[in-house]
Amino acid sequence: MAKQIVKMTLNGQQIEQLVDSRTLLVHFLREQMNLTGAHIGCETSQCGACTIDIDGESVKACTHLAVQCDGSDVKTVEGLAENGVLHPVQEAFYEEHGLQCGYCTPGMLMRSYRFLQENPNPTEDEIRTGISGNLCRCTGYQNIIKAVQSAATKLQDNETASA
Amino acid sequence: MNAPVKTPEERQAELQGMGDSRLRKEDARFIQGKGQYCDDIKLPGMLHMDIVRSPIAHGRIKNIKKDDALAIPGVHAVLTADDLKPLNLHWMPTLAGDVAAVLADEKVHFQMQEVAIVIADDRYIAADAVEAVEVEYEELPVVMDPYAALEADAPVLREDLAGKNEGAHGPREHHNHIFTWEAGDKAAADDVFASAPVTVSQHMLYPRVHPCPLETCGCVASFDPIKGELTTWMTSQAPHVVRTVVSMLSGVPESKVRIISPDIGGGFGNKVGVYPGYVCAIVSSIVLGKPVKWSEDRIENISSTAFARDYHMDGHLAATEDGKILGLKVDVVADHGAFDACADPTKFPAGLFHICSGSYDISAAHCSVKGVYTNKAPGGVAYRCSFRVTEAVYLIERMVDVLAQKLDIDKAEIRRKNLIRKDQFPYTSPFGFEYDSGDYHTALEKVLDAVDYKALRAEQQEKRNDPDSPTLMGIGLVTFTEVVGAGPTKMCDILGVGMFDSCEIRIHPTGSAIARMGTITQGQGHQTTYAQIIASELGIPSEVIQVEEGDTSTAPYGLGTYGSRSTPVAGAAIAMAARKIHAKAKKIAAHLLEVSESDLDWEIDRFKVRGNEDQFKTMADIAFAAYQQPPEGLEPGLEAVHYYDPPNFTYPFGIYFCVVDIDKGTGESSIRRFYALDDCGTRINPMIIDGQIHGGLTEGFAVAMGQQMPFDEQGNLLGNTLMDYFLPTAVETPAWETDYTVTPSPHHPIGAKGVAESPHVGSIPTFTSAVVDAFAHLGVTHIDMPHTSYRIWKKLKEEGVQL
Numbered sequence: 025m026a027k028q029i030v031k032m033t034l035n036g037q038q039i040e041q042l043v044d045s046r047t048l049l050v051h052f053l054r055e056q057m058n059l060t061g062a063h064i065g066c067e068t069s070q071c072g073a074c075t076i077d078i079d080g081e082s083v084k085a086c087t088h089l090a091v092q093c094d095g096s097d098v099k100t101v102e103g104l105a106e107n108g109v110l111h112p113v114q115e116a117f118y119e120e121h122g123l124q125c126g127y128c129t130p131g132m133l134m135r136s137y138r139f140l141q142e143n144p145n146p147t148e149d150e151i152r153t154g155i156s157g158n159l160c161r162c163t164g165y166q167n168i169i170k171a172v173q174s175a176a177t178k179l180q181d182n183e184t185a186s187a
Numbered sequence: 188m189n190a191p192v193k194t195p196e197e198r199q200a201e202l203q204g205m206g207d208s209r210l211r212k213e214d215a216r217f218i219q220g221k222g223q224y225c226d227d228i229k230l231p232g233m234l235h236m237d238i239v240r241s242p243i244a245h246g247r248i249k250n251i252k253k254d255d256a257l258a259i260p261g262v263h264a265v266l267t268a269d270d271l272k273p274l275n276l277h278w279m280p281t282l283a284g285d286v287a288a289v290l291a292d293e294k295v296h297f298q299m300q301e302v303a304i305v306i307a308d309d310r311y312i313a314a315d316a317v318e319a320v321e322v323e324y325e326e327l328p329v330v331m332d333p334y335a336a337l338e339a340d341a342p343v344l345r346e347d348l349a350g351k352n353e354g355a356h357g358p359r360e361h362h363n364h365i366f367t368w369e370a371g372d373k374a375a376a377d378d379v380f381a382s383a384p385v386t387v388s389q390h391m392l393y394p395r396v397h398p399c400p401l402e403t404c405g406c407v408a409s410f411d412p413i414k415g416e417l418t419t420w421m422t423s424q425a426p427h428v429v430r431t432v433v434s435m436l437s438g439v440p441e442s443k444v445r446i447i448s449p450d451i452g453g454g455f456g457n458k459v460g461v462y463p464g465y466v467c468a469i470v471s472s473i474v475l476g477k478p479v480k481w482s483e484d485r486i487e488n489i490s491s492t493a494f495a496r497d498y499h500m501d502g503h504l505a506a507t508e509d510g511k512i513l514g515l516k517v518d519v520v521a522d523h524g525a526f527d528a529c530a531d532p533t534k535f536p537a538g539l540f541h542i543c544s545g546s547y548d549i550s551a552a553h554c555s556v557k558g559v560y561t562n563k564a565p566g567g568v569a570y571r572c573s574f575r576v577t578e579a580v581y582l583i584e585r586m587v588d589v590l591a592q593k594l595d596i597d598k599a600e601i602r603r604k605n606l607i608r609k610d611q612f613p614y615t616s617p618f619g620f621e622y623d624s625g626d627y628h629t630a631l632e633k634v635l636d637a638v639d640y641k642a643l644r645a646e647q648q649e650k651r652n653d654p655d656s657p658t659l660m661g662i663g664l665v666t667f668t669e670v671v672g673a674g675p676t677k678m679c680d681i682l683g684v685g686m687f688d689s690c691e692i693r694i695h696p697t698g699s700a701i702a703r704m705g706t707i708t709q710g711q712g713h714q715t716t717y718a719q720i721i722a723s724e725l726g727i728p729s730e731v732i733q734v735e736e737g738d739t740s741t742a743p744y745g746l747g748t749y750g751s752r753s754t755p756v757a758g759a760a761i762a763m764a765a766r767k768i769h770a771k772a773k774k775i776a777a778h779l780l781e782v783s784e785s786d787l788d789w790e791i792d793r794f795k796v797r798g799n800e801d802q803f804k805t806m807a808d809i810a811f812a813a814y815q816q817p818p819e820g821l822e823p824g825l826e827a828v829h830y831y832d833p834p835n836f837t838y839p840f841g842i843y844f845c846v847v848d849i850d851k852g853t854g855e856s857s858i859r860r861f862y863a864l865d866d867c868g869t870r871i872n873p874m875i876i877d878g879q880i881h882g883g884l885t886e887g888f889a890v891a892m893g894q895q896m897p898f899d900e901q902g903n904l905l906g907n908t909l910m911d912y913f914l915p916t917a918v919e920t921p922a923w924e925t926d927y928t929v930t931p932s933p934h935h936p937i938g939a940k941g942v943a944e945s946p947h948v949g950s951i952p953t954f955t956s957a958v959v960d961a962f963a964h965l966g967v968t969h970i971d972m973p974h975t976s977y978r979i980w981k982k983l984k985e986e987g988v989q990l
Contacts, residue, residue, distance in 0.1 A: 044311070046311065047311070051310070054226075054227070055229065058229075059220070060220065060223075060224075060226075060227035061219075061220020061221070062220075063224065063226075063401075063402065063452065064226065064482075065401045065402065065403075065452075065485065065909075066485040066908070066909045067484055067485060068485065068908055068909060068910060070908070070909035070910055070914075071401060071485075071909055071914075073401055100220065101218075101219065101220035102219070102220045104219070104220075105219060110218070110219075114218040114219065117214070117218055118210060118211070118214045118215070118218055119210065121210070121211065121874050121875070121877075121878050123211075123214060123217055123218065124453075124710035124711070124712070124878060124879075124882060125400070125401070125402070125450075125451065125452050125453040125709055125710030126213065126214075126216075126217030126222045126450060126452070126710070127222075127224065127400075127401045127402045127452030127453060128401050129217045129218060129222075130217075130220045133218060151917070152916075152917040152918050152920075153917075153918055155916075155917050156916040156917050156918045157916075158916075159401065159909070159914050159916060160401070161399065161400055161401050161453045161455070161882070161886065161914065162453055162710045162878075162882045163878060163881055163882050163885075164881035164882045164883075164884055164885030164920055164923060165881075165885070165916075165917040165920050166881045166920075166922065166923055167878060167881065168917070169917065
């Protein structure tokens, strides 16, 4: 199997890895980089459990090849907290009971993280559409939506405080 | 300086005990990507297993060619039923008293059945090898319809059962018949029907659906040939039972088998059974002496693991002209697929379906369930319900609506008239269940007031009168009772093991504690809520109580988590274990305070000397003393184990209400309002209860409005990806309103009844009730699920509804 060298920024660190050209990004992250936060739920881009952030966009890592990330800036759920401080979306999911089994959670968090940069002050309907690429079987979304609303407020408060 | 003295209220709040909406202890790892699910486990030298599956639903295997697969570098083995035969592992016993093929033995019985396995260095090579295994089949006639399966000339599906006229549950009348199971009093029911002024009948299909947790099934099996020990991480809702089964199948002593259920990405009953994939991974590890991982993909999960429902039901009610129900009769044909692999308590091949008299006071009832083989995947009891309670509740709630329509009585009024009254509890149902407690009428009126039922009925009438209304409006109402918490060992067992559950609590010298349980959480938040029970019982803050489950080497034997049994059974075990510790702690406190036990009062977190407020010992003081200076005659330490055998099931109930608007032109439906009142007895963590209800309602919405497993005549499953199989997104999912009443269970130590399955069980008939109600003025009494826009649109055309 042809192997390629891939260089990328992964959660803020420069990395250089040899990968099989057919290796899916989600397997590269989980099995080669031991970042098991991104989960596999369907392998067909429907469920969103593998959602990560590549160059400022939400991407489903199960239908993306690792070699496609050469030169990219990649962030996974493991890179969301900084210096041991939880990101506001992480805090909000905890406080609003936005998770149960936890399997969809890393993807939901990464999608919410990106969505709130795309739309910092969303309506409930906008949130429902904004996270509709991510499936959850446990929560019925109600508390996830509350969590995204709460995270939006936290992020805005942080911005106001630092302005 | 002395610390300020805390008020009792402050001390109570610090415990975060029962009734507190304590945030979840589990979340810290999940929100940081540090959960440990089965597929996250990586062992040195681990190999990967993948499965060759049948493309056809029924056929004879003529030849399996392994050479090309074995020639691929990195492939270690290709195994078929012939390779498992010498180990006698090509078939395995099911929980329902049947056998199921581990790998297809000469014949395949359903599409995607396991035919061969490959073991390779990584999952990519394994997938290549699966493609390279060539299997030649001779196709046989396919039987997908359970009624057709029972025709005299139907093809014989299970040749391995030839001549076997007696099954695990009585005589087999036909080569595709599994069992006929009956409950109630047929003669009494027939008498009532013969003389009743009014009778109604309705045929209905509860379609085959799949629980589809977001994490599929899988395992990592690791056999240590030197020590002879087998450790297997597995997506299992019942690790202890699995260990017993694995030991029986493999011959490895149970003491050398360790099953670990790590974090589980949702179960919903899909992860109760023992699947061929698990067995094959374990066999492979034993044969190769290396760890072997198996991770199912989504298509495999939907196609081959435990489905739910597939009940073809005929319901009949007998009543007086003013709507008092006199009798119930039910006949069911149950499609069990190729092998009878239902995970029911042994004595109940139709589970607890005989709860089908519901919340109503009915004097005579009878039900009969006929299990049938077809060319579909095996399984059968799953999807967020306690052993066929979902089917039972659907049946009776639909029938009560049908009767109300026949008699032109409002659906709320007919329920008022027939609901079991508060003063009738404990109530013995015509099927012999003893309902523990309930107050149905209070709950019903609370809901009808909250939604302003009269105003909604008036609005509906206006819309019906207005030919220009673009929508049909439907109102759904359901008043359901569940039976959960299986169960009393005199009635309930799995493979002969009684369905008790267990808890072991140790209090450490510094006053913190660990509790180990026989259950396993899959998102229900056990690590949070179990600690709250101990906190309230023993006065130890929840924060310093660790809860561990899922590892058979450390946890006491328990039957696992399904059928809403964790709180009713294991929750009771916790309280009872805690009370043993409490009793010992009291002796120690009396010794330390130099008084007699009868002079002590318990308050929140301490024993106080009656009449002398300043003299007390906290549980932390007592814990230290238990290890330092126990009173004479008392053994050191502070721990207890309790195995709880429940005296009865618990009977949670709920009143669910729904308003649906249907677009007359497109058939699209919109859930305008859904109001769910649940009574699960004592409430441990209201935040978690609400979360469970939101999730259950959403799964109910999915089943009622869109999920189905459609097959073509050749037995091809037409919807086995998440592209086709309906899992609602946040866009389709309605907003949920929740409410509650509290009617504690009188026989449960803390009065709790269990809650997580009620919203699924109760909501499904509510959606159907609402959709049918939208058409009720046209004389429609029933519409089968799923209520997709297309199916509703067809109904609109059929009924001549004009835009």
